[in-house]
Amino acid sequence: MSGIPEYYTKRSNDNLFSLMAHSIIKNIYMLGAGASNASAGAPIGSELVWNYYEDCGTFYRMDERGGPADDDLREKEKEFVNYEKFLFIVDKYFPELNERERWKNVLSKAETYIPPTKTYGFKKYFVDEFLRILKTSGDQDSISLVKRLILEHITKSSRGTNNNLYNKFIKNLPENSFLMTTNFDTHLTDKKVGTDLYFDCLLDFDVVNKDAGEYYYKKSGQPILKLNGSLDWGICTKCNKLTLFQPHVSTQDYDSVLCNMTSNCQSKLEPYVVLPHQIYDQRIKKLWMRAEKELQEATHVTIIGYSFPEYDVEVVNLFTNNTNPRANILVVDFYDEGVYPKVSKMEYKNYIEKRMKNIFNRHDALTICVDGFSEYMKQYEKLATV
Secondary structure (H helix, E strand, O other), X not given: OOOOOHHHHOOOOOOHHHHHHOOOOOEEEEEOHHHHHHHHOOXXXXXXXXXXXXXXXXXXXXXXXXXXOHHHHHHHHHHOHXXXXXXXXXXXXXXXXXXXXXXXXXXXXXXXXXXXHHHOOOHHHOHHHHHHHHHHOOOHHHHHHHHHHHHHHHHHHOOXXXXXXXXXXXXXXXXXXXEEEOOOOOOOOOOXXXXXXXXXOOOOOOEEOHHHHHOEOOOOOEEEEEOOEEEXXXXXXXXXXXXXXXXXXXXXXXXXXXXXXXXXXXXXXXXXXXOOOOOOOHHHHHHHHHHHHHHHHOOEEEEEOOOOOOOOHHHHHHHHHHOOOOOEEXXXXXXXXXXXXXXXXXXXXXXXXXXXXXXXXXXXXXXXXXXXHHHHHHHHHHHHOO
């Protein structure tokens, strides 16, 4: 049974979920971008915003000359106007790239646009690093534009996906489980309507949208800590009041809602998302303090689709400094031969195990599964029926 933790297989004659419901069992599930990508096609960190046109652009409609039709090009320029603005801002800070002109040229020829994050692979071009530059420069308008594009990219790239892995995961979630994620997306909480499970973000909202009640229920819902904020948390750009939307929030929701917490506010909302380099305010700090407590008490910690990148210093420190040293740890990663053609699957698995031992300060064996979220879920579902 590849990928099943030893503490599961040793108890194969027991009802796993009865065991997990026992007070001594506390499960922590940490879900990263890899999990949302596998379940709903959400972009991973290096692709965020940059791959927006590649992921969400439609096929070109050609004219009688064999080139892209003029009216179709105008439609695409209109649809991706914010993306073009983003590339214009990028060129301002990285003039060596000349991305806006390159994208316009690709668009006019109906060719494939390959962003610099894929061409060069430099971390400095990743959107979180770019936001760091914008914040240092005090360029608030550009920061708001990038956050808007994060919302557009994540919501549009996942249209038409069935989100099947997350739906199965939530359906079979053991009792005494605690969810954590660094993802901005809402795929984990965007359950099928009618599912008898609600979520508690453990946060006090000033306004709760009328449709949010289908998904969230404070104090009696499934606890979930969204450590870097969420796309369905809207924050007023003027008074900082917080609104909870439904998980399938869209750009139209943000366009149609103004803050009415005070008579003289009436300001726009933007997604309340916090990048790794940003200073956390008191609301987010409260979530991090709760995460520390839960990790200290955890008996089982499962990491799915999260690689603990070096730049995510706060998250790395959170797990390094607080995880119960006696907790069983399972790491679910994915070995992609196309990405690592010169590295064998076993070499990749050994590399992941070495990294995780360093992060968790462990010398004993960890359980490492490099067959991905989908394969893990096959075993996860089997255990629910034991």
